[in-house]
Amino acid sequence: MKLDFRPWVIPVVLVVVWEIIVRLEVISASLFPSPLTIVETGWNLLVNGDLMTHIGVSLWRALTGMLIGGVIGFVLGVLNGLSKKSYIYLDTTIQMIRNIPHLALIPLVIVWIGIGEDAKIFLVALGVLFPIYVNTFHGIRNVDPNLVEMGRMYNLKGWSLFKDVLLPGALPSIFVGLRYALGVMWLTLIIAETIPTNEGLGYLATNAREFMQTDVIILSIIIYALLGKLADLIAQFGENRALKWNASYTK
Template identity: 60%
Template sequence: MPALALPSPEAAARRLAPWLLPAVILVGWQIAGSAGLVSTRLMPAPLDVAAAGWRMAETGELWTNLGVSFLRAASGFLIGGGIGFALGLANGLSRLSDRLTDTTVQMIRNIPHLSLIPLVILWFGIGEEAKLFLVALGVFFPIYANTLHGIRSVDPQLVEMGRIYGMSRPELFWRVVLPGALPSIFVGLRYALGIMWLTLIVAETISASSGLGYMAMQAREFMLVDVVVLAILIYALLGKVADLLTRRLERACLAWNPAYRSA
């Protein structure tokens, strides 16, 4: 039967359902703009935004800024996340390391990292280091805290079982502790991705000469509202993409956990 090759109508409907609301909003917004209900000087219609996107994609401006922002986000995330993960592991596994560093980390954590922007500009100017520093700092805490929490909350009964069954310390780590901490580490990863974009956009908006945030600020100077809205929509899409990738990764790594199994 050829019909079997296609997804059933119900399955297609289930897949499309999450996109129904965004589509309705877009259509309503377009109609409101075209009918003159909303001033297009303050809020351009979706088609105008799409046209702006097309224009900037053609000149290459969009891709350059997107690439610059992505690179900043990724490298800041890798640095801050890497340090947070390593310190979370160290403090989860070693009492000594925990005693020496945790109090300091908790104190620094209570400083909103964006409040450091003036200081960071004084230190690094508006160069790449400033953005990397802020993103890395912002990403560090959720990864650190959730890795530490994940390792602390590994079922001690399972650890005892591993010991009794003769697992060596590295084996205990790879087979019991790390897989047990993984769900919590993923929670940290998701938080960190959100903070990563937030920090970067704020930093780029305040002090930068390239990137998505800079693009939006420049557009404001010239009253190019369509480009401002375009930048905001791109943030929404990037957030969705990051979320999608994390979900994929979670499903692959946590297939054993009924809470993460795909329906």
């Protein structure tokens, strides 16, 4: 497989310009350390084991919340997409909750759940639930009726009709929701990890702020960005594999 490095041209150029600006002392290195300084800081944290510990904790929180919120959003999307009665009873309530900024609930979540892991996972799950719900719902509703009718002509019904016609037809929309939800997942986790804790990338950045360690703060932000990009690449790979039958996804 041929690797395409073109998407990384602009990030690399920005890093080089960043290094040059710091070396020319256009900005203070104490406030905005150079990329090489940040790499050195990251290496030191990696060697002593702290970095992988914090990354592991953050990944566990993110993936657990994603799994819980994603499953709930997918089930609700399928249910409301297939059943008019379910849509009438549930969609209005879901939409009302969706329009409440979930990060604004942090004070209430702390009062209700506390400051432990459950609070952070709950916020991530709540954040990813709605993008997956909305896109799953619209994906199911927008499947070509002619395909559904054709499936019925071949005596497909119930689970068979859903598995062979409705779900494949809805997958493009579902994957859009998944990729959007992954971005929301990391955004929510960054804020959720400001809730008092002693592990995770958020703790690493918050603790560094107390000691004015800007290199550690920027390192934490970069790791969040790289993890977000990695998650999107994995989702994109899964999307291309699952939809290789779709003409829009063929090379």
